[in-house]
Amino acid sequence: MITCGIVRFDFIAITMKQLSTVNKIGMVVLFLPIWIALYLSLDQLTRFIVHSLLSMPEDEHLTTAVFFFIYEVPKVLLLLTLIVFVVGIIRTYFSPEKTRAALEGKPLFVGNVMASSLGIVTPFCSCSAIPLFLGFVEAGIPLGITFSFLIAAPMINEVAIVLLFGLFGWETALLYVLMGLIIAITSGWVIGTLKLERYVEEWVYKIKSPHVSINEETLTINDRIDRGWDAVKEVVGKVWIYIVLGIAVGAGVHGYVPENFMASIMGKDAWWSVPLSVLIGIPMYSNAAGIIPIVQALLGKGASLGTALAFMMSVIGLSLPEMIILKKVLKIQLIAAFAGIVGIGIMIVGFIFNAIY
Amino acid sequence: MTAVKILGSGCAKCKTLHARVQELITQNNIMATVIKVEDLVEIMKYGILSTPGLVVNEQVKSAGSVPKDEQILAWLKEG
Numbered sequence: 001m002i003t004c005g006i007v008r009f010d011f012i013a014i015t016m017k018q019l020s021t022v023n024k025i026g027m028v029v030l031f032l033p034i035w036i037a038l039y040l041s042l043d044q045l046t047r048f049i050v051h052s053l054l055s056m057p058e059d060e061h062l063t064t065a066v067f068f069f070i071y072e073v074p075k076v077l078l079l080l081t082l083i084v085f086v087v088g089i090i091r092t093y094f095s096p097e098k099t100r101a102a103l104e105g106k107p108l109f110v111g112n113v114m115a116s117s118l119g120i121v122t123p124f125c126s127c128s129a130i131p132l133f134l135g136f137v138e139a140g141i142p143l144g145i146t147f148s149f150l151i152a153a154p155m156i157n158e159v160a161i162v163l164l165f166g167l168f169g170w171e172t173a174l175l176y177v178l179m180g181l182i183i184a185i186t187s188g189w190v191i192g193t194l195k196l197e198r199y200v201e202e203w204v205y206k207i208k209s210p211h212v213s214i215n216e217e218t219l220t221i222n223d224r225i226d227r228g229w230d231a232v233k234e235v236v237g238k239v240w241i242y243i244v245l246g247i248a249v250g251a252g253v254h255g256y257v258p259e260n261f262m263a264s265i266m267g268k269d270a271w272w273s274v275p276l277s278v279l280i281g282i283p284m285y286s287n288a289a290g291i292i293p294i295v296q297a298l299l300g301k302g303a304s305l306g307t308a309l310a311f312m313m314s315v316i317g318l319s320l321p322e323m324i325i326l327k328k329v330l331k332i333q334l335i336a337a338f339a340g341i342v343g344i345g346i347m348i349v350g351f352i353f354n355a356i357y
Numbered sequence: 358m359t360a361v362k363i364l365g366s367g368c369a370k371c372k373t374l375h376a377r378v379q380e381l382i383t384q385n386n387i388m389a390t391v392i393k394v395e396d397l398v399e400i401m402k403y404g405i406l407s408t409p410g411l412v413v414n415e416q417v418k419s420a421g422s423v424p425k426d427e428q429i430l431a432w433l434k435e436g
Contacts, residue, residue: 096406096421123421127368128407130397135406209404328397 024225039078046071065255072247072293076166077240080159081232087158088231091123092224096132098122099149103141108192109185111145116184119152120177126154126322133329138209143200144192151342152184155317159239160288167296175353176309180317183345190341199334239289246293253297263302266311268357273307274350278343281314288316305357310350318342359389359433364403364410364420366395371409374423378411378433381426387433 049070050056056063099118103111124132129150136146156177164173219227266273284291295308323335330338361378365371375393382389394400403410407421413432418424 100406123407125368125370125407127371128421131400131408132406134397134401135404138401203398207398207401209401 024222028225035078035082039075042071042075042078061255063255065251068254069247069251072167072250073244076163076243076247076293077236079166080162080236080239080243083158083162084235085228085232087121088228089224090121091231092219092227094118094122096122096124096128096135100136100139100141103136103145103149104139106141106145108142108144109189111142112148112185112188112192115145115148115188116152116181119149119184120156120181122149122153124153126319126325129322129325130328133326134204134207135209137200137204138207142192143197144188144190146188147191147338148184148188151187151317152180154319154322155184155313156180157288157316159235160292160312160316163243163288163292167293168299172305172309176313179309179349180313183313183317183342183349187338187341187345191337194337196334196337199331199337201329201331204329239287242287242290243293246290250293250297253294254300257297257301260302262298266298266303266307268304268306268354270307271351271354273304274310274347274354277307277311277350278314278346281311282318282339282343283320284315288312291315304354306350306353306355309353310346313346313349314343317346359387360414361389361391361433362410362412363391363393364400364405364412365393365408366397366400368408370423374409374411377423377426378429381430381433385430385433389433 046067050063050067051058054066056066099115099122102118103115106114133146133150136149137143161173161177164176264270266277292312295303295312299305299308318339323339326335326338361382363371363375363378365374371393375391379391381387382391400408400410403412403417405417405420409423410420411418411424411429411432418432419428
């Protein structure tokens, strides 16, 4: 009788577990159409609010600005929620430990390509840059390959991709990702070829750390959905204010800054605008969320795509705080080489785009 | 007596994890000491690649995330 009871109990427990799994997948399936419906009706909704509710006249500066703001803020936030959720789930399949294992013993070029690509999907926070760097070096992963990872991971992130996709279109988002990958691969490769290992602080090579295997958590699909949702709360909770502010400034630019205002400063004929944008961009540490809407607005006022792209890449990809963190393990020469090589790579991208478009 | 170490220097999640662990210990009357390890060389001895790391009785339990409360509690109790 007792056994029977236990069996029954197990049975109930199993069905409960399955039920909650079904529930969470069900929730996702239920939310998706709501999301799509909201997204598709944004244009009509905004028209209704601006023209009918607020009865603002068409073709006025203020109307253009208000329309832009009311339309873009929910659009970008909707996109961000969905993409961060999906990326959050994808990232549960990756970890720095797995990436390190995959990179061990890889030859230079192949390693650079893999490190850059894995840099996009591996969960990474620049606050963990040091343990990651030390762990990679300790495992014998060459400096150049480690750098490919450290360049790609912050530069190609989901927030930047969402904003580029939402405000510029998928072509620009794709271009950004491809150019980011190429820069991460080649910069890492150059750093590796230059043999700059001697500019790593000596104590780094003396570290002996055990390769502990943290028992791989066995995650159910439910846990992964939870993690995705956690990522949404964390990322959206952190960047929404920058998005709102960035789009507000962008809306002002859209409505009030005259056409071609930026042409002489950020236009393609001003060749010096590319290196200047990169130089200004490196020490600037604004997250992608605040900077992209403003750059998008400037693009409509005569700034060229290459210059805008170079500016965004240097702001997002090269940041002063990260370099200060890296100073603990790298000598100043190597940090300068890193910033210089990546900066030149970004400039080349800027020039090429200005020449094409 | 359970010896808990939080590995990490100054990241946001490190602070969150530290606070979570201390709260769980007080709430559940667990006999434990909590040390926050901020020295890089010391942290690297545990072989983690991302912070925060959670160590219970010298065993690395998690790295790079703030685990769920139930999970932390289970580790604290078994240790």
